[in-house]
Amino acid sequence: MNILYGKKSWLVLFFLNISGVTCFISYNNTGKANRGSNQSSDVFLNSVQLLQKYNYPTEEHVIITKDGYKLRSFRIPRKGPPVMLVHGIGDTSDCWLVLGPKHSLAYLLADAGFDVWLFNARGNRYSNENPRRISQKQYWDFSYEEIGILDLPATIDHILNITRRPKLTYIGFSQGTTVFFVMCSMLAEYNSLIDHAILLAPVAWIKHIKFPLINFFSRNLENLTLYAENKKVYEVFPYNYKFSKFHATVCRVNSPLRLLCELEYYIQFGVKKLTNLLTDRLPVITSHIPAGSSAKVFFHFIQGHARKRFQRYDYGIEKNKKVYASLSPPEYNVSLISVPMTLVVSEIDWFCDKDDVDTLKSKLKTVDKVINIKESVQFTHLEFVYGSRVNTVINEPVINILENLRNK
Ligand SMILES: *[C@@H]1O[C@H](CO)[C@@H](O)[C@H](O)[C@H]1NC(C)=O
Ligand SMILES: *[C@@H]1O[C@H](CO)[C@@H](O)[C@H](O)[C@H]1NC(C)=O
Ligand SMILES: *[C@@H]1O[C@H](CO)[C@@H](O)[C@H](O)[C@H]1NC(C)=O
Ligand SMILES: *[C@@H]1O[C@H](CO)[C@@H](O)[C@H](O)[C@H]1NC(C)=O
Ligand SMILES: *[C@@H]1O[C@H](CO)[C@@H](O)[C@H](O)[C@H]1NC(C)=O
Secondary structure, three states, rough: OOOEEEEOOEEEEEEEOOEEEEEEEEOOOOHHOOOOOHHHHHHOOOOOHHHHHHHOOOEEEEEEEEOEEEEEEEEEEEOOOOEEEEEEOOOOOOHHHOOOOOHHHHHHHHHOEEEEEEEEOOOOOOOOOOOOOHHHHHHHOOOHHHHHHEEEEEEHHHHHHOOOOOOEEEEEEOOOOOOOOHHHHHHHHHOOOOEEEEEOOOOOOOOOOOOOOOHHHOHHHHHHHHHHHOOOOOOOOOHHHHHHHHHHHHHOOOOOHHHHHHHHHHHHHOOOOOEEOOOHHHHHHHHOOOOOHOOOOOOOOHHHHOOOOOOOOOOHHHHHHHHOOOOOOOEEOOHHHHEEEEEEEEEEOOOOOHHHHHHHHHOOOOOOEEEOOOOOOHOOOHHHEEEOHHHHHHHHHHHHHHHHHHHO
């Protein structure tokens, strides 16, 4: 199914999940109501509304995975080669849009003539319908592996079918790189459908990750997993209207509570100067995250840190024997990946540590190029998509790589 939003179409239907209640909201049109208004009004616009507000033609594609999950991808149709953009953990396609047309990669790629496809993983606010009406426990029973081996392939198949192209280019950020490594190491056939992958802040081995409390989480992982199961915590960090509003308010330039915003980004991500994030867009950024994921995704990452391996989900000895026919879960064999890759790595990134990247690089066989962002640049994790310097540090090099591929 494919719903077209041309310039003249005036009805956009959208599902928003607010505090667990699914509301059906209908919007009139191409965002004309927003024209002339200031940028803060982007705070509550979804991906489609943002694109329409800035006059980009937009398509919404509904894609059903093999296991029956319903995903939404957004497209800015252009004549050039297809490029698929894959967001990070707890995030959505919004991450490629919220800085606006002068700074966000999706618009810049469309301006350069590329056919832009914005992926949304199962469980985020755009892909959280449950058409088979399975239980919440069943619905949220996925880790990043399912995103890698079910959501990505379904979306890639769909894009190649619609565009009638043999291959696409993949751009992933953070978890968007993890799921790429999972797919390409487990499903050999998908390697031949990607001409190049640009992996921003690649995350696979995370022994050295510097997330606050990560060691506490690692040490108490078993109890935390049990606790979540007993309390029926399956979804984490869902998109929440009230929270988003609060988040946007404290992060406004002149907010009296701005210290909270500074602390949040300093403590969680190591951002020393809030101006390293594109300041006047901060309310728009913060109002769009978090946007939902499963507890199992987080547990899977914490397991990787605790066991110091890039491995499949660990169910404990008994269930591992049944699922994997071994006591411990198998590792993802990233040396099987044959897609030419560019890794973009920042030396001070807490979530993508230099030593962990070295482990990854030592196993990958087809790295074309590594773009290394020096310590002196002080470029933190979120800046790959939300940074004030994103054009010179990320977007321009990325577009150069794509243009070289196109002109080959
Ligand atoms: C939607 O907008 C169109 C103009 O673009 C207008 O004619 C129509 O009445 C509007 N519909 C609603 C339900 O507001
Ligand atoms: C900008 O928009 C926001 C939300 O619509 C509004 O609260 C604010 O007063 C506006 N600021 C200006 C300068 O128009
Ligand atoms: C491919 O796209 C066509 C429409 O262009 C559709 O009818 C067909 O079902 C699609 N096939 C797959 C496998 O998605
Ligand atoms: C889990 O919690 C129990 C008490 O509730 C404690 O006795 C046990 O040591 C904890 N296990 C771990 C691995 O921390
Ligand atoms: C990964 O695959 C390569 C190539 O098939 C193989 O030689 C190697 O043993 C595999 N490693 C693991 C950990 O399975």
